[in-house]
Amino acid sequence: MxxxxxxxxxxxxxxxxxxxxxxxxxxxxxxxxxxxxxxxxxxxxxxxxxxxxxxxxxxxxxxxxxxxxxxxxxxxxxxxxxxxxxxxxxxxxxxxxxxxxxxxxxxxxxxxxxxxxxxGQRTGERPSEKYIQGKIIKNNPNIIDSEFQYNQNSNNEELRVDLVELSDGVLSFIELKRIDDRRLRIDEKRNSGTPEIIVQINKYREFIKKNEEDIKDYYNRLLKIKQSLGLNVVENKILFVNNNPKLIIANSYSKKTRKRDERIRDIEKLLLKHGIDYTIMPWN
Missing domain, CATH: 3.90.1150 (Aspartate Aminotransferase, domain 1)
Structure with missing residues (x-):
């Protein structure tokens, strides 16, 4: 037991x-x-x-x-x-x-x-983030988990990770955002301090640092269960846990404007400054 x-x-x-x-x-x-x-x-x-x-x-x-x-x-x-x-x-x-x-x-x-x-919405410039998440999961066989949740930390905060990927033996946590998400950059009207995405990624980094071996062991057991149940598993062993979570930004803009280009540049500048591994993925 x-x-x-x-x-x-x-x-x-x-x-x-x-x-x-x-x-x-x-x-x-x-x-x-x-x-x-x-x-x-x-x-x-x-x-x-x-x-x-x-x-x-x-x-x-x-x-x-x-x-x-x-x-x-x-x-x-x-x-x-x-x-x-x-x-x-x-x-x-x-x-x-x-x-x-x-x-x-x-x-x-x-x-x-x-x-x-x-x-909600599937098409246009504001597709549901959950719809995007689901499409990524179905199209990427290396995604082995979604909505990973952990709320056992000392200050009782809930940690929730959108996607978990296993590629070439390396396990990575992935956060997903849509390009128009206001949490991706400093906004003088709504978010004049540290953008939420930086706080979020740093929280993931801290969690991984404290629990790296437990995370590796947990997901190796999870893979074993998936295999035994006949669920699709491309890789069956975790060698390392990536200590730098990834960020996928779905660019759902259907047309370019000066302000949108400026927004994307601001986001990229911020992410590079904080050493975040990001991908801006075309969505339309």
Missing amino acids: NKSKKGSLKYLDTSAKLFEELKIQKPVWWTLLKNDDEIYIDIRKNNYINAYFFGGSIVKLEFKKNRFVGEIHQKYFDNHCLSGEIIKNDNKKYVRINLNALDERMLDSIKKRINEDYL
């Missing part, structure tokens, strides 16, 4: 009941989730699984009282269309659903609600 503290990096257990039972029972709904081209699946350190559609959680999977348990945010679940498929609803944010009823029709309905209630 894992005696590590719940929520810690050491708590993830390669032989946790959920992972073992998925391998043994091979439920039809699990195969459906794994084979859906629009869904990506993340392993969580408290030994549960999230299946995502562009950042919106299709289902959270656990194994409790000798059975699989699936939960979804109630706003993504159309009670009228899917009546009879809710097992438990305590009028909280999440409802427990009948996993055996999870089929393509049900998935399409959930995706539709996520599109309507969560994702």
Whole structure:
């Protein structure tokens, strides 16, 4: 039995009941989730699984009282269309659903609600950052995790990393921002101090410095679980943890202007000054 503290990096257990039972029972709904081209699946350190559609959680999977348990945010679940498929609803944010009823029709309905209630815009100059994140995940097989969260630090602040990449044995944390994000530079009206992106990247650097070996061990276990469950893993071993997190900026501008060029120059000057490894990625 894992005696590590719940929520810690050491708590993830390669032989946790959920992972073992998925391998043994091979439920039809699990195969459906794994084979859906629009869904990506993340392993969580408290030994549960999230299946995502562009950042919106299709289902959270656990194994409790000798059975699989699936939960979804109630706003993504159309009670009228899917009546009879809710097992438990305590009028909280999440409802427990009948996993055996999870089929393509049900998935399409959930995706539709996520599109309507969560994702927002996909096109134009202000596409949803979660949509961009999801596209990056689906197009880059080296992304092994998303929305990594850690809130065990002494001052109880929550650390959340958008993407985690493994390439040539090197594990990197990645922050994602859209080009028009005001947190990317000094703004005399809104942000006259240190831009939030600098504070954010420095927080990641500090976390990596303090926990490098635990991060490496955690993600090696996570890779082992993914492989055992038949999830796509391009590389299976972490050699090093990159101590300088990466920043991806999605340039969604559809046309150039003097002010926009000036903004991009200001951002690049700031990032170079602080030694941040960044990429400005064309998006339109």
